[in-house]
Amino acid sequence: MIDFIERPIDRQAAAFLCRGAKDESGVLRTVVSLLSQAVGQGHVCLDLEEIAGEIVRIGKEEPLRLPDAASLVAALRSLPTLGGPEEHRPLILDDAGRLYLYRYFRYEALLADAIRARAASESSETDESALAGQLDRYFPPTENAEDRQRQSALTALRRRFSVISGGPGTGKTTTVVRILGLMLESPGGERMRIALVAPTGKAAARLASSIASLRETLPCADEVKRAIPGQVTTIHRLLGTLPGSTGFRHNERNPLPFDAVIVDEASMVDLPLMTAFVTALPPHARLILIGDRDQLASVEAGAVLGDICRVAESPGSSIAGCVTVLDRNFRFGDGSGIAALSRAVNAGSDREALRLLVDSGSGTIELEATPTRETLKKRLKAPVLDGFRACLEAETPAEALRLFDRFRILTALREGPWGATGMNHTAETLLHESGLVRRDTQFYRGRPVLVTENDYIHKLFNGDTGIILPDPESGHLRAFFAAPDGTVRAIPPEFLPKHETAFAMTVHKSQGSEFDRVLMVLPPEDSILLTRELIYTGITRARHSVTLWSDEAVFIAAVKRRTERRSGLRERLVLF
Numbered sequence: 001m002i003d004f005i006e007r008p009i010d011r012q013a014a015a016f017l018c019r020g021a022k023d024e025s026g027v028l029r030t031v032v033s034l035l036s037q038a039v040g041q042g043h044v045c046l047d048l049e050e051i052a053g054e055i056v057r058i059g060k061e062e063p064l065r066l067p068d069a070a071s072l073v074a075a076l077r078s079l080p081t082l083g084g085p086e087e088h089r090p091l092i093l094d095d096a097g098r099l100y101l102y103r104y105f106r107y108e109a110l111l112a113d114a115i116r117a118r119a120a121s122e123s124s125e126t127d128e129s130a131l132a133g134q135l136d137r138y139f140p141p142t143e144n145a146e147d148r149q150r151q152s153a154l155t156a157l158r159r160r161f162s163v164i165s166g167g168p169g170t171g172k173t174t175t176v177v178r179i180l181g182l183m184l185e186s187p188g189g190e191r192m193r194i195a196l197v198a199p200t201g202k203a204a205a206r207l208a209s210s211i212a213s214l215r216e217t218l219p220c221a222d223e224v225k226r227a228i229p230g231q232v233t234t235i236h237r238l239l240g241t242l243p244g245s246t247g248f249r250h251n252e253r254n255p256l257p258f259d260a261v262i263v264d265e266a267s268m269v270d271l272p273l274m275t276a277f278v279t280a281l282p283p284h285a286r287l288i289l290i291g292d293r294d295q296l297a298s299v300e301a302g303a304v305l306g307d308i309c310r311v312a313e314s315p316g317s318s319i320a321g322c323v324t325v326l327d328r329n330f331r332f333g334d335g336s337g338i339a340a341l342s343r344a345v346n347a348g349s350d351r352e353a354l355r356l357l358v359d360s361g362s363g364t365i366e367l368e369a370t371p372t373r374e375t376l377k378k379r380l381k382a383p384v385l386d387g388f389r390a391c392l393e394a395e396t397p398a399e400a401l402r403l404f405d406r407f408r409i410l411t412a413l414r415e416g417p418w419g420a421t422g423m424n425h426t427a428e429t430l431l432h433e434s435g436l437v438r439r440d441t442q443f444y445r446g447r448p449v450l451v452t453e454n455d456y457i458h459k460l461f462n463g464d465t466g467i468i469l470p471d472p473e474s475g476h477l478r479a480f481f482a483a484p485d486g487t488v489r490a491i492p493p494e495f496l497p498k499h500e501t502a503f504a505m506t507v508h509k510s511q512g513s514e515f516d517r518v519l520m521v522l523p524p525e526d527s528i529l530l531t532r533e534l535i536y537t538g539i540t541r542a543r544h545s546v547t548l549w550s551d552e553a554v555f556i557a558a559v560k561r562r563t564e565r566r567s568g569l570r571e572r573l574v575l576f
Ligand SMILES: Nc1ncnc2c1ncn2[C@@H]1O[C@H](COP(=O)(O)OP(=O)(O)OP(=O)(O)O)[C@@H](O)[C@H]1O
Pocket: 149, 166, 167, 168, 169, 170, 171, 172, 173, 174, 175, 330, 331, 514
């Protein structure tokens, strides 16, 4: 039984796309409404095989049994709005029984073509023997026979398309900086135009600051170090947004002026944006995607990085050899609590993950039962006061921002007492009662804010985190944000774009950030929103320790549940 609440947009899409069709049974309307719903949930298409024969109930309407797949296809073909892959119609049905909205079909087809074309062409400039010597310098041979970092660098230099995937601490950034050094040292490298991008301002700032410290460690000449770009920008900014349009200034007809582009945190990039980006690259440009294939997929449609990484493993794939997975944890060591736990979660070993949490004597990972509504405030008191006191008592805005990254509450849900809204409310109450903040106005001193939309005028981006504090000079309250170069900037709070309080945030919003300590909160009841990828992403935001509030059964159910996003990208990438 597929039970779903139809949103107004699903109803309108169904009515519009089925207009003029003979649909007494309501099957067509139901299928199109399901497609609209699926896209809203991040799927790129609807798989007819999967819904064939199912009973569907929309809200309180009479349940309806859908016919078998062949009959569904035949019925859909009667729709004047439906066409095949070569046609330009609002709905597209492909040969594998996947139903798309035209826009998404086109994104997927364009992206698959662009990646295949890029993957097929090897970079011509590489001089193999010189390269081997260079690689030995950047990646000194170790007793570890299989040096995947070195392998990933070799792939990135040889190919026009490559992917480096790995969890936190596996050396992705270290490897990127070495690749930059290698590229700039190669013949003609001094003229190479390189762009570094990330999906959010926060992620861009993090990469910029890592590069600034890592480039000094490179075994290369000073002019090469100086040539390494210090600036990291967001994908939107590089492409150039156009007011009132979903298009960008740079596109196939006006390509980006770069020879190599590195995209960090690529798991956060959705299908429409990745397509816009890849199709705006000139054909000769090298594209390197960096990310963690096991993290939550993008908020909007698609799971582009995950799909690419999975295809690369299948025999006959057009992108075989383009993907390297870094799996050795250099930051914690493979045996550390967080690394072992995240590996068990990823593998779906729910019992093993639970055992690690329960038996951990190290203090780096801990499991505690989710508090009830009644005990929530009492249980939250110590973590909140310990976690935020230093930040709220800091002497300067720069110090407060640095200390704020020591601790964060991450929630699985947005709403409800165990969601980000409820946890923020309880945290604020506790801090108010303890005298650490005075929650008497909207912008009170010490209120952390998380920006939730891009504001190009004030250069604030979705995901940026700031704190409201008095300006040390004027005494006026300002929102302070860390700039990528390590300085802070101050914005009058009334100029802030859309934002939320940020003592607690959802795991989704925390992507691209890391904190020393994390308290991750799951609700007391299981829900389809609790997935393996969510748990993995939350745990791996912590650099030193994680406390998980969850009941054992809820944790087990979440680790068992995978997020599968329907798309045809993998199949389109396998085929030549
Ligand atoms: N080959 C290596 N040998 C020894 N130490 C390494 C190696 N590669 C990386 N490290 C160290 O491991 C730590 C993590 O590396 P790095 O920051 O590059 O990882 P990352 O995958 O980018 O992590 P994150 O996603 O959290 O930013 C750093 O302290 C780095 O110096």
